[in-house]
Amino acid sequence: MTNNREGPARVRFAPSPTGHLHLGGLRTALFDWLWARKTNGQFILRIEDTDRRRFDPDSLESLKKGLRWLGLDWDEGPDIGGPFAPYVQSERRKIYQEKAQELVERGRAYRCYCTAERLATMREEQRRAGKGTGYDRRCRALSDDERRRYEAEGKPSVIRFAVPLEGVTVFNDLLRGDIEVENRQLQDEVLLKADGLPTYHLAAMVDDNLMEITHVLRGEEWLATAPIHKLIVDAFGWDMPVLVHLPVILDPSGKGKMSKRKKMVAGKEFLALVHEFQDSGYLPDAMFNFLTNVGWNFDPDQEVFSREEAIERFSLDEINPSAAALPYEKLDWLNGLYLRALTPSALKSALLPFLSQQLGLSETELKSDRRLDVLIPVVQERIKRLDEAVSWIDWAFLKSDEISYSDPKLLIGRKLDARQSVEMLRAAANVLQGVEPFCAEAIHAAFRERAEALGVKAGSFFGPVRGAISGKKVSPPLFESIEAVGREETLQRIGLAVAFLEEHSALEGG
RNA sequence: GCCCCCAUCGUCUAGAGGACUAGGACUCAGGCCUUUCAAGCCUGCAACAGGGGUUCGAAUCCCCUUGGGGGUACCA
Numbered sequence: 001m002t003n004n005r006e007g008p009a010r011v012r013f014a015p016s017p018t019g020h021l022h023l024g025g026l027r028t029a030l031f032d033w034l035w036a037r038k039t040n041g042q043f044i045l046r047i048e049d050t051d052r053r054r055f056d057p058d059s060l061e062s063l064k065k066g067l068r069w070l071g072l073d074w075d076e077g078p079d080i081g082g083p084f085a086p087y088v089q090s091e092r093r094k095i096y097q098e099k100a101q102e103l104v105e106r107g108r109a110y111r112c113y114c115t116a117e118r119l120a121t122m123r124e125e126q127r128r129a130g131k132g133t134g135y136d137r138r139c140r141a142l143s144d145d146e147r148r149r150y151e152a153e154g155k156p157s158v159i160r161f162a163v164p165l166e167g168v169t170v171f172n173d174l175l176r177g178d179i180e181v182e183n184r185q186l187q188d189e190v191l192l193k194a195d196g197l198p199t200y201h202l203a204a205m206v207d208d209n210l211m212e213i214t215h216v217l218r219g220e221e222w223l224a225t226a227p228i229h230k231l232i233v234d235a236f237g238w239d240m241p242v243l244v245h246l247p248v249i250l251d252p253s254g255k256g257k258m259s260k261r262k263k264m265v266a267g268k269e270f271l272a273l274v275h276e277f278q279d280s281g282y283l284p285d286a287m288f289n290f291l292t293n294v295g296w297n298f299d300p301d302q303e304v305f306s307r308e309e310a311i312e313r314f315s316l317d318e319i320n321p322s323a324a325a326l327p328y329e330k331l332d333w334l335n336g337l338y339l340r341a342l343t344p345s346a347l348k349s350a351l352l353p354f355l356s357q358q359l360g361l362s363e364t365e366l367k368s369d370r371r372l373d374v375l376i377p378v379v380q381e382r383i384k385r386l387d388e389a390v391s392w393i394d395w396a397f398l399k400s401d402e403i404s405y406s407d408p409k410l411l412i413g414r415k416l417d418a419r420q421s422v423e424m425l426r427a428a429a430n431v432l433q434g435v436e437p438f439c440a441e442a443i444h445a446a447f448r449e450r451a452e453a454l455g456v457k458a459g460s461f462f463g464p465v466r467g468a469i470s471g472k473k474v475s476p477p478l479f480e481s482i483e484a485v486g487r488e489e490t491l492q493r494i495g496l497a498v499a500f501l502e503e504h505s506a507l508e509g510g
Numbered sequence: 511g512c513c514c515c516c517a518u519c520g521u522c523u524a525g526a527g528g529a530c531u532a533g534g535a536c537u538c539a540g541g542c543c544u545u546u547c548a549a550g551c552c553u554g555c556a557a558c559a560g561g562g563g564u565u566c567g568a569a570u571c572c573c574c575u576u577g578g579g580g581g582u583a584c585c586a
Contacts, residue, residue, distance in 0.1 A: 016586050051585055116584070123583090132512045133582060158584050176515070185513050185582095193584040200586050224514055224581035248579070254521080257580075293522070293535090300524040300534050320516075320523080323579055327522045330536040340549075381549045392547090430521080447545085462545040474547045 008041035009214045013067075013074070014204065016048040020273045021066040023326065024219065024249040027291050028483070031246060032217050033072040034292070034314040041214070044376040045077030046207060047088045050197045051465045066274035070291075071307065084211040094432055096198035099206050099236070100191045104319050108235040109191055111157040112139035134187050134222040135160070159192040161201070161232060171230040173223070174244045175321040181227040189228050198285045199429045201225065205232045208241055215242045215316065221257070228264050229450075244316055247295055258326070270328065281354060281386025282331065286338040290331045293322050304337060336384040342376045351389050353377065358390040359397055371396050374440070374484040378476045395470040396485050400492040403471055408504040410467035411497050413460035418505035421464045422498055427454060428465045438487050440479035447479070468497030 013029040015021065036043035040335045045067070049055055056302070060078070067074070076082025086092060103109035114122075114135075123133045140162060142150075150157070163186045170180050191202035208216060222229075223245045233240050251258045252270050259272070271277055277287060283306075292298060292310050296319050299305070339347065348367075355372075356363045366372060371393075379392045395403075405411060410496050412421045427450055451461040466478050469490055475481060 014586095018586075054585065058520095085514060112584090114584095119584085127511090160584095173515090179514075181514070187582080190584050193515095195584080196555065197584090199584070204586090219580090219586095220515070221580055221586090226514090245515085250579080252521085255578080297523055303535055322517065323515090324523090327536060330522060333536055336549090344538095378548095382547065444545090451545095458545055460545095464547060470546095472546090476547080478545055489518065 001009070005079075007039065007040040009035055009045065010042050010212050011036050011212065011215045011217060012044040012046050012208070012213050013072075014046040014048050014207075014218075016051060016054070017056055018051065019056050019059050019062075020230070020275060021059075021063050022258065023273045023274065023277070026066060026070060026274050027249060027295065028217055028219060028246055029067055029072050030070065031244075031296070031314075031316075031319070034311055035072075035215060035217070035316055036075070036315050037311045042075040043072070044082070044084075044211065044212070044213070045074040045087060047078055048200065049090045050199065050203055050204060052195065052197065062275065063153075066278075069274065069278055072290055075428060081192055089207070090197070091206070092203075093197055095210070096192060096202055096206055098196065100202060103191070103235055104159060106235070107162070107319070109159050109161050110140055110142075111147065111150075112160045112188075113142075113155045113157045114139055116303070119466070138190055140188060142161040157196045158190045158194050160188040161191050161235075163231060165186050167228040168213065168229055171226050172243065173226070174242055174316055174407040175319055175372065176245070180225075183227075186227055186231070189225075192297075199498065201228055201232060205236070208400060209236065209238045213241050213504075215244060217244045217246055219317075220245045220321075221250045243315075245321075246319065247321055247323045249294070250323050252325055252328060256463050260306040272371070275495075279387075281339045281350075281388070282335050283342075283350070283386075286331070287340070294326060295320055299386070304334070320468060324397055332384045339382055339383060339386075342380070344373075344380065347380055348372060348376050351386055354386045355390055355393075359386075359394065359396070371484040374480050375476060378480045382420055382476065385425070392476055395472060395475065396481070398471075400489060400496065403493055403495065403496055405467070405471055405500050408501055410471070411464045411501050412467075413463040414457065416456075416460050416464075418501055422501050422505075424454075424456070424461050424464045425468060425494050425498050428461070428468075429491055432487060432490055432494075435487075438483065440483045443482055443508050444479040464497065465494065469493045 003499065011032040013032045015025055015029075033043045035041070045064075047060065074080070076084065077087045081087075089096075100109060104111065112135075119135070122136060126133045139160070164183045167183050168180050169183055169186070170178050172178050189201050190199050191199050197335060198242060207213075226243060226245070249258045251272075252257060271280065288307060288310075292305075292314075293303070296314070298313060299312060342350065351372075352363045352366055355361070355366055359366070361369075375393045375396060376389075379389050382392055383389050408418065411425070412418060413424055416424065428447070431446050431450050432443070435442050447461065448458065451458050462478050466475055466481070467473065469475075469481060469485060485493075
C-alpha cells in the first residue's frame with residue numbers, strides 16, 4: 001500500500017495541556033502507538049502548549065499517566081528527550097519566530113496590525129450582513145509606508161499566512177483520498193500571535209517537518225484546516241506527511257463530539273475522561289482491546305485479542321472514516337472477560353486499592369485477610385468493574401453486632417413460612433457445628449445431606465442461611481461465604497437471624 | 511449562512527459489482543444449567559436513509575435529496 005509508506009514510521013501524539021485526557025485523545029494516541037510499533041518506528045510525545053490562557057499545569061502529568069496506564073510508551077518526548085528535543089513547544093518559540101519571519105521575507109506571510117476589537121466588529125458586521133466570517137485581509141494590502149509607521153509606533157502585530165487568492169488546494173487524506181478546496185474559502189490564518197507564540201498551524205507544521213514525522217494522525221476536526229496546512233508546508237518547500245484524520249468519537253447518544261464536559265445521556269452520566277475509567281476499575285488491557293476496535297476492526301470474527309496481535313494486524317488504511325459512538329456496554333462486557341481471565345492473586349492486587357478505600361481498611365490489613373482469598377474467586381465472575389466488588393463482599397467485613405436485617409422476607413426460604421424458616425436456620429446451625437473440615441466443599445455436602453433428610457428443596461434450606469449471614473437477598477455462593485466468615489461468626493449470625501425472625505413472626509401474630 | 515467530511519441492525523462493525531436469504535460482537539428477549547446473583551452454552555428480535563442513474567447484475571460505482579458530524583478564533 002503506497003499510502004501506508006514502507007519503513008519505520010515516525011508518529012507523534014501532540015496534545016495540548018489544557019485539561020484531562022479524554023477517550024478520544026487516548027484513541028488517537030493508541031492508533032499512533034500501534035502504527036509506530038507495527039512499523040518498528042518511533043512514537044513521539046510532543047506537548048503543544050502554545051495557548052497560555054488555556055494552559056493547565058496539572059494536565060501534563062495527567063496526560064502522561066493516562067498514556068502509561070494504557071501501556072503506550074513513547075520513544076521521544078518531554079523528560080526523556082530525544083534527537084529533536086525539546087518536545088515542548090513553548091521551549092521552541094525561537095524556531096517558530098524564525099520560520100514565520102522567513103515566510104514574511106519571502107512574501108508568503110505578512111504582519112497584521114489589526115486589533116482584536118477591530119476583528120470583533122468586523123466579524124459582527126459580516127454576520128449581520130449574512131456573510132461568512134473571515135479576516136478581510138486589510139493588512140495584506142498595507143503600503144510600505146504604513147507598515148513602517150505602525151512599526152515606528154510600536155503597534156503590536158501578528159503574522160498571518162498569505163493564502164493564494166485564486167486556485168484550488170488539493171491535499172490527500174489517507175482515508176478519504178484527495179480533497180479539493182477553493183482557495184477563496186480559506187482564511188489568512190494567524191501563524192504567530194502577538195505574544196510571540198505560534199498558533200497550531202505554524203507550530204505543528206514546523207515541528208512535524210523538523211521532527212521528521214511521516215504520518216500525522218489527528219482528529220477529524222482538523223480536516224477543515226488541512227488545506228491551510230498543505231499551503232504552509234508547500235510555502236516552506238517541504239513534503240507533506242501522510243495525513244490520517246481519525247473519525248471523531250461521538251457521545252453515547254450518537255449526537256455531538258464527546259467532550260470533556262460531563263453530559264447526561266438517557267438520565268445517566270457517562271464517563272469520558274481516562275482517569276475516570278481508571279477509577280471505576282476498568283483494566284488497561286480491556287480498554288486497549290476495546291478502543292482498538294472502534295474506528296478500526298481487528299477481525300470480524302474475533303473480539304478479544306492481545307496487544308501483540310493488534311500490532312501485528314493494525315493498518316492505517318483500514319480505519320473507518322465515519323464517526324462512532326463508544327459502545328460502553330461492550331466495554332463492560334470486555335472488561336468482565338478480562339477480569340475473569342486474571343489469576344485470583346492478580347485480581348486481588350487489582351482490587352486492593354478499591355476495597356481499601358471502600359471498606360476503610362488498609363491495604364496491608366486486607367492483603368493478609370483470608371476472607372478475601374475465599375471470596376475473590378467467587379466474586380470474580382460476578383463483576384464487570386473493580387469498583388463493583390465491594391458490594392458483593394462488604395457484609396463479610398461487618399461485625400456481628402453491625403448485621404441488621406431490613407426485611408424478614410430475606411430470611412424466609414422458598415415456599416416456607418417464618419416458622420419453617422426458623423427450623424431451617426436451626427438445622428443449619430446444627431450442621432455447621434459438626435462439619436469438618438470447615439471448608440466450602442464439606443459444608444456443601446453436609447447441607448445437601450441435611451436438606452434431603454429434612455425432605456426440603458435445597459433452595460428452601462439455603463435461602464434463609466444466605467440471608468442470615470449476608471443480610472442480602474443476592475450474595476456470592478453460600479458455602480464459600482460461610483467458609484470465608486468462619487464457623488463462629490456464621491453461627492452468631494444465624495442466631496441473630498433466628499431471633500429477628502421469631503420477633504417478627506410473633507408481631508405478625510404467627 | 512458558507513466550506514468540508516460521513517452514511518450497513520439500538521450500538522461497535524464485516525462487506526472493496528455476482529460467494530448476501532447481508533456475517534460477527536454488545537445490548538435486549540427466551541431457554542438450558544443452577545443454592546441467590548452471575549458466569550457459561552443454545553435460540554431469537556434487529557440494518558444496507560430515500561430517489562434516480564451505470565450494469566446482464568449494486569450494500570458495494572456515479573448524481574441528487576435527506577440525515578448526521580466537523581469547521582468557520584491572536585484555541586488546539
